[in-house]
Amino acid sequence: MVRLLQIEFIKLWNNRASKVLIISYFILLTSIALVAAIRFDIGPVKFHLADQGIFNFPYIWHFNTYIAALFKLFLAIVIVSMMSNEYSNKTIKQNLIDGLSKREFILSKFLTAISFALISTVFVFIVSLILGAIYSDFNELPIIFSDLEYLLAFFVKLVGFFSFCLFLGIWVKRSAFALGFLILWAIVEQVLYGILGWKFVSWDTANAIKGFLPLQSMSNLIQEPFTRLKAVQSVAKEIGENFNFDYQVHWYQIAIVLCWTALCVYLSYALLKKRDL
Structure with a gap:
């Protein structure tokens, strides 16, 4: 496996x-x-984003993984390209001529996707730990290391997304078309949801589907964290709103994404095995 990863990272770095x-x-x-540096000083109104609790433990694990996941498209472009x-x-044909099997070829790509996800997770963990140590109001160890399931969800989310992009890259062959299909698929999911809720089932059932x-399913792993902030909840209460959302990471959500991951890798291999190179 190390040899396969070395081959891929040499290609990427070159x-x-x-x-x-x-x-x-x-x-x-x-x-x-840099979010910690955001300040608004307008006369008597002084607003410092870091003072709103976004870097408090354990909330920081939720906030940082959600924000970091927004940047995943950068690595998706790398994988598709x-x-x-x-x-x-x-080079795919040359690799196969040189003795690399199709199974090893797909495995090398999947291992690269896992490596990207793992390095990203460790990176976010370190950045969050440093920011929390500087800005958090809570520094007790049980609090610091609670809610770490968001890091697991972040890792699974990236692996699933990169596997989906890997399948698109193999299926479509052209990076621009593959990324276009990725955007199209995101739209299709929303349209399907709208049609189901409007014509066939209740909106709750459509949302479950x-x-x-x-x-x-990948998006559901980490829900938006902003409505968890006390400042946001206080404003909501003043205008008569009450945020009562489920922010937890559930095992079945992880299981769904892992199933899609396995399916994407299998389909990638099946497609490559069937295709005449």
């Missing part, structure tokens, strides 16, 4: 566009720390 995207992605992850380059440069679709 590709200038991939190198720029990967570096940009991790710079953006680090930029989460990685497959597109294999076809356009005919949507939760089994690939992109939506």
Whole structure:
């Protein structure tokens, strides 16, 4: 497995566009720390975002993983381009001629996706730990290391999303078309949800069905964290609103995404095995 990863990372590092995207992605992850610098001083009104509790333990695990997941498209482009380059440069054929089996080829791509997800998770963990140590009002160990399931959800979410992109890259062969299909699929999921709720079933049932679709199931792993903030909840109460959402990471949500991950990897292998290269 180490040999397969070495092959993939050598290819990626020798590709200038991939190198720029990967570096940009991790710079953006680090930029989460810049949120702490946001201040508004307008006369008597003084607002410092870090003082609103966004970096408090254990809330920071929820907030940072949600924000970091927004940047995943950068690595998705790398993965899709990685497959597109294999076809356009005919390196896939050369790798198979050199003795790499189709199973090993798919495994190398999947291991690369897992590596990206794992490195991203560790990176977010370290950044969050540092920010929490500086800004959090709570520094007791049981509090610091509670809610770490958001990191697990973040890892699973990235692996699932990258596996889906890997399948699209193999199926479509062209990175621009694959990314276009990714956007189209996201739209299709929302349209399907609307049609089901409008014509066929209740909106609650339609929402439950949507939760089994690939992109939506990945999105469901980490719910938006903003309505958890005390400042937001206080404003909501003043205007008569009451936020009573379920922010927890559930095992069945992880199971759904893992099933889609396995299916995407299997379909990638089946497609490559069937295709005449």
